[in-house]
Structure formats: C-alpha cells, structure tokens
Amino acid sequence: MQLFFRELNLNDLPAVFDICKNIWKDENDISEDYLPKIIKSWILEEKRFTFGAFIDAEKSHLIALGSVKYISEEYAWMEGGRVAEEYQRKGIGKILTQYCINYAKNMKYKYIQYDTFTQNSGSVGLAKSLGYYQKDYMELLEGELSKISLDNFKSSPFIEVSPEEAFEFLEEIPNGPVTEISAGWSYKPFNLQQVSKIEGTWIRNDAALILKIGSEASLEGENPLTDEIWFIIYGNVSKATILLQKVLIQERNRKQDFNKLSIRVFCPKALSQPIQKLGFSYVEGKPSGVVLFEKKL
Structure with a gap:
C-alpha cells in the first residue's frame, strides 16, 4: 500500500479525532484514547514532529498518524501511533514505525525509543521485527x-x-x-x-x-x-x-x-x-x- 506523508497542522484535528474515536473503547463503547486531549499541543510543539499518513497523493485523506519527539541530542522518542479502524491489520503500523526510524536517522539521532504494553502482541512483535531491543520493564x-x-x-x-x-x-x-x-x-x-x-x-x-x-x-x-x-x-x-x-x-x-x-x-x-x-x-x-x-x- 502506497502512503503519502506530511506534517500535521491544526486543520487536520477533525480527521485525527475521527480516527481516535474508535481507539480503546470502554464498556460503554466510549473511547478512552488520551490523544485528542493533547494532539493540538503536539502539533504546536517545536521539538516534535507530528505527521500524518494519507491514502491520496493530495494528502487530504488521513488514515494514520504518529509523532517523534526530541529527548536529547542523541535520543528521539516515538509515540502516538494511530491507524484508522478500517485500515488496521494491513501493515500500516510497520510503515509508520519505519517512517519514524527514517526521520530520526535523517535528524542525526543515535537512538530511538518507544514503550508499549507487553500484552500488545502486535506492538511487541513490531519492535522485534525492526531491530528494537528491550531496555527496561x-x-x-x-x-x-x-x-x-x-x-x-x-x-x-x-x-x-x-x-x-x-x-x-x-x-x-x-x-x-x-x-x-x-x-x-x-x-x-x-x-x-x-x-x-x-x-x-x-x-x-x-x-x-x-x-x-x-x-x-x-x-x-x-x-x-x-x-x-x-x-x-x-x-x-x-x-x-x-x-x-x-x-x-x-x-x-x-x-x-x-x-x-x-x-x-x-x-x-x-x-x-x-x-x-x-x-x-x-x-x-x-x-x-x-x-x-x-x-x-
């Protein structure tokens, strides 16, 4: 699947909210995703690159997003990966992660980190397949x-x-x-x-x-x-x-x-x-x- 990437801006917020509404639903079918509460500050943050993945060359149909944050001169932090419900289990998570890795390399970082819940087998498997190692637990x-x-x-x-x-x-x-x-x-x-x-x-x-x-x-x-x-x-x-x-x-x-x-x-x-x-x-x-x-x- 070919995806097109660009940095997100405030005009993309409605599309981000639409993706997040189906993430981590509770027993009342209400999303408990924290991202809608902080995505605006992420987009405006200077030492952070928050990006979207689009299905069209015009980069108007957002289907996934992620963020890479500056920690230090050597370290970058990857977080906030989200994929629209209808596009999940199609390998897009791996594409997002590789995009973060490539971005961090281009910015001359020496290491990139992220964390996840150990029961999230998809995220754990993704880390291992892309050469990450467990540093803490x-x-x-x-x-x-x-x-x-x-x-x-x-x-x-x-x-x-x-x-x-x-x-x-x-x-x-x-x-x-x-x-x-x-x-x-x-x-x-x-x-x-x-x-x-x-x-x-x-x-x-x-x-x-x-x-x-x-x-x-x-x-x-x-x-x-x-x-x-x-x-x-x-x-x-x-x-x-x-x-x-x-x-x-x-x-x-x-x-x-x-x-x-x-x-x-x-x-x-x-x-x-x-x-x-x-x-x-x-x-x-x-x-x-x-x-x-x-x-x-």
Missing part, C-alpha cells in the same frame, strides 16, 4: 482501593520530598531506575532535569520511594483517569510494600468516595509479588507491564 498491577488489604502493617514514617531530593535518593536505593525512570505509561531519561518535569508527588521512607500521579496531573502522554491514581514504586522490597500501604491509608482517609478509586501500580519485577499479596493483580490476569524498547540508528 515495569510490572503493572491494578486494584480498587476499597478491596486492598491495609491491615497488619508496621508503622513507618514517610515524608514528601522535592524532585531534587527524590532524584538523589533514587540513585542510592535498591531496585531503582538506571538510565530511564517510569512515569506510568511512559519512560523519561533518568536525570535531574527530566525528573523535575514529571508532575506528581514524591514520597519516601528510609529505603523506598513512590511517585504518586493523580488525574490532576498534566503529563505529555497518557494521564490517569478521573477515578484513578498511579503509583510508581522503587526501592527495598519490604520497605516499598510498607510505604505503599501507608500511602494508601492516607489516600483512603482523604477520599470521601474511595470505593470507586482505582489504583495502578508500576514497579520493578522484584516488588511485584509482595504487592500482589495486598490485593493487587495483573491486568488481564497474567504477568504484564510496560516495556521500553530502544533501537540504535
């Missing part, structure tokens, strides 16, 4: 606050800290980030500048740290839903579990309608089993999480 667990076990935990003091303090602490604790840090459904370079840009609350005890991200945050990609909170956890296994319990109790006491609050936990694999004992479980019932892929250009 965080398990994803979920649970409802009203059903999480918060009894029989040891009291442990914890404090809120600044991003600068969190960064220094993360460099010291076990099971911490190495070259990238999780921001939920995305990864950021693990340096002070990028850590400071993540909107959330940093909470620590003596050997573990939690980044709490609520629906009020404004991340560059996917954000928590209105009735959802994300917890990104690093650190000592037992101390991380205790810290999570303590923070969840605080959250339960703070929320009047906590029965409807959904919790998502992103954690290194070493922390997964004890957190599951609190009542959390894997999405779709099998080991899964958010994987970071990288390709050398």
Whole structure:
C-alpha cells in the first residue's frame, strides 16, 4: 500500500479525532484514547514532529498518524501511533514505525525509543521485527482501593520530598531506575532535569520511594483517569510494600468516595509479588507491564 506523508497542522484535528474515536473503547463503547486531549499541543510543539499518513497523493485523506519527539541530542522518542479502524491489520503500523526510524536517522539521532504494553502482541512483535531491543520493564498491577488489604502493617514514617531530593535518593536505593525512570505509561531519561518535569508527588521512607500521579496531573502522554491514581514504586522490597500501604491509608482517609478509586501500580519485577499479596493483580490476569524498547540508528 502506497502512503503519502506530511506534517500535521491544526486543520487536520477533525480527521485525527475521527480516527481516535474508535481507539480503546470502554464498556460503554466510549473511547478512552488520551490523544485528542493533547494532539493540538503536539502539533504546536517545536521539538516534535507530528505527521500524518494519507491514502491520496493530495494528502487530504488521513488514515494514520504518529509523532517523534526530541529527548536529547542523541535520543528521539516515538509515540502516538494511530491507524484508522478500517485500515488496521494491513501493515500500516510497520510503515509508520519505519517512517519514524527514517526521520530520526535523517535528524542525526543515535537512538530511538518507544514503550508499549507487553500484552500488545502486535506492538511487541513490531519492535522485534525492526531491530528494537528491550531496555527496561515495569510490572503493572491494578486494584480498587476499597478491596486492598491495609491491615497488619508496621508503622513507618514517610515524608514528601522535592524532585531534587527524590532524584538523589533514587540513585542510592535498591531496585531503582538506571538510565530511564517510569512515569506510568511512559519512560523519561533518568536525570535531574527530566525528573523535575514529571508532575506528581514524591514520597519516601528510609529505603523506598513512590511517585504518586493523580488525574490532576498534566503529563505529555497518557494521564490517569478521573477515578484513578498511579503509583510508581522503587526501592527495598519490604520497605516499598510498607510505604505503599501507608500511602494508601492516607489516600483512603482523604477520599470521601474511595470505593470507586482505582489504583495502578508500576514497579520493578522484584516488588511485584509482595504487592500482589495486598490485593493487587495483573491486568488481564497474567504477568504484564510496560516495556521500553530502544533501537540504535
């Protein structure tokens, strides 16, 4: 299939919205795609190339889109790939990904990255077929606050800290980030500048740290839903579990309608089993999480 590419502009927004309306529908057949909320800012962002794939040479019939963002002089980040429902399973995802790779090469980047859910077999297979390798992985667990076990935990003091303090602490604790840090459904370079840009609350005890991200945050990609909170956890296994319990109790006491609050936990694999004992479980019932892929250009 021959496709024609160009950079998107604000006049393309209705066509983008039309593609996204059928992405990630909930039980009420309503799309939960985050892209319509941020696509305008992506198009206007200077250090980002957001493009469309068109079926016609006039480049008026949009059927797919994607975006490549500047991270550093060496790294580019690929995200936002979408294909119109009627054109899915026709190899267009691979064409989009290769277009991103070629663009990054032309811009003299040395590496390109993207992340995906491990249960998205198409996206994982695409990464492997195009020479990406797995660089990082965080398990994803979920649970409802009203059903999480918060009894029989040891009291442990914890404090809120600044991003600068969190960064220094993360460099010291076990099971911490190495070259990238999780921001939920995305990864950021693990340096002070990028850590400071993540909107959330940093909470620590003596050997573990939690980044709490609520629906009020404004991340560059996917954000928590209105009735959802994300917890990104690093650190000592037992101390991380205790810290999570303590923070969840605080959250339960703070929320009047906590029965409807959904919790998502992103954690290194070493922390997964004890957190599951609190009542959390894997999405779709099998080991899964958010994987970071990288390709050398």
